[in-house]
Amino acid sequence: MLRRTLLATASAPLLAWQRPYDLVVKGGQLRDPGRKLNRRADIAIRDARIAAIEDDIPAAAALQSIDAKGAMVTPGLVDLHTHCYFGASGLGIDPDPVGARSGCTTWVDAGTFSYDQAGGFRRFVTEPSKVRVFGYVYLYPSNRNPDMDVVKYVRGFMKATGDTINANRDILLGVKVQIGSNMQGRYSADFLKIARELCDEHRLPLMCHISFAPPETDQVMEAMRPGDVVTHMYSRHSLGILDAAGKVKASVREARKRGVIFDVGHGLGSFNFEAAKKALDDGFLPDTISTDIYNLNLNGPVFDMPTTMTKMLHLGLSIDEVLLASTGTPARVINRVPLLGTLQPGAPADIALLRIEEGSFPLIDSQKNTVQTRRRFVCAGTICKGVRLG
Ligand SMILES: [Zn+2]
Known part of the structure; x- marks a missing residue:
């Protein structure tokens, strides 16, 4: 309050401690499709929150300023x-350097760890990271006793998994399972059933990876409840959202409804361009x-993220559709931080500066199909919790 009062009354240049804001982002095009915001304005940050959005906020009113001319100022990507998670699988990456160069301020680990590694996830990933990190917990630990009945083994972790997630609701979102003959072999249907029971009993969302049948898509869709997530929607694999004619299956549409x-x-x-195009042509x-x-x-x-967003732009989504699906909507799915994924006073100061670059750029899908695109998203800056990264 003191800093604000002084700004209003002072006629001399402000001393650093008198400035009301920590950071001001100047001259950018603010774009938050979830709030139908698309206007040129300045955005001021104080105490890791968005403090003001106004046509002109003087650079002298903040300790630091960033010139965002020519860039879109969007909510930080989610x-x-x-x-x-740096577990035994060796898959995990450090989110901070990638977040800094890509505008991605919120990361959700989708099942790289099981319940018994949740403490390590908090201590060594979520807490030290500059970006926000949440996680879905994998259905079971991977170091299986080879002499033990597989289904019994996985069932044995239901209570511990549910209890762990509920005890760490601030960072853990739900359960992850990979369903597909290539992942679980003949146990896929059993594991889907266990995941469903676990999530029902502990009132948790389920994130389900789909890849190769069996089980069939209809069977998986039937097990999905509101708030659950089906991931890998645009693969070309047999456990997918399209039927043989390339149309979106009725059970998939019903699940979305x-x-x-x-x-x-x-x-x-x-991610397959052709599969994605068919689904998009069918309005999905x-x-x-x-x-x-x-x-x-x-x-x-x-x-x-900007590269994946560019692929969706190339396939015909509008800039606003891409942005909403990369900010406000996933933030609502996470549902942990009020106003995350939006630009408005009071919201977390998580911001991406994105430019649309014109030219000719190659894009490659998971099957190495290459297309050329004329516009791509490029990150020009990342601010997370009020601090510029990188
Ligand atoms: Zn994954």
């Missing part, structure tokens, strides 16, 4: 499917755009 979330989850094998847009980024796809074909 990636609902990543792998950033019930409130099931459909997520891109690009990954090394799960993604709820959330995510990368499924890990160390085997970080240097291609995934790279980062």
Whole structure:
């Protein structure tokens, strides 16, 4: 309050301690489609929150200022499917450097760890990271006793998994399971049933990876409840959202109508241009755009959120549709931080500066199909919790 009062009355240049804001982002095009915001304005940050949005906020009113001319100023990107836990799988990546160069301020680890590693996830990933990190817990630990009945083994972890998530609701969102003959072999249907029971009993959302049948898509969709997430929606694999004629299956549409979330989850094998185009031609847009980024796809074909967003732009989504599916909607799925994924006074000061670059750029899907695109998203700056990263 003291700093504010002084600003209003002082006629001499303000001393650093008198300035009301920590940071001001000047001259950008503010774009938050969830709030129908698309205007040129300045945005001021104080104490890690957005403090003001006005036509002109003098740079002298803040300790630091960033020139955002020519850039879109959007909510920080929210990636609902990543792998950033450094576990035995070796898949995880460090979210901070990638977040700093890509505008991605909120990361959700999608099941790189099981309940017994949740403490390590909090202590060594969520707490030290500059970006926000949440996680879905995998259904079971991977170090299985080979002499033990598999279904019994997985069932044995239901209570501990549910209890762990409920005891860590600030950072843990729900349960992750990978359903597909290539992941669980003949146990897929059993594991889906266990995941469903666990989530019902502990009132948790389920994130379900789909890849190869069996089980069939209808069977998986039947098990999905409102708030659950189906990831890898645009793969070309047999456990997918399309029927043989390339149309979206009725059970998939019904699941969406019930409130099931459909997520891109690009990954090394799960994003196919042709499959995505067919689904989009049939009117089936993604709820959330995510990368499924890990160390085997970080240097291609995934790279980062702006690259995955560019692919969706190339396939015909509007800039606003891409932005909403990369900010406000995944933030609502996470549902932990009030006003996350929006630009408004009081919201967390998580901001991406994005530019649309024109030219000719190659884009590669998971099957190495390459297309050329004319516009791409480029990150020009990342602010998380009020601090510029990188
Ligand atoms: Zn994944």
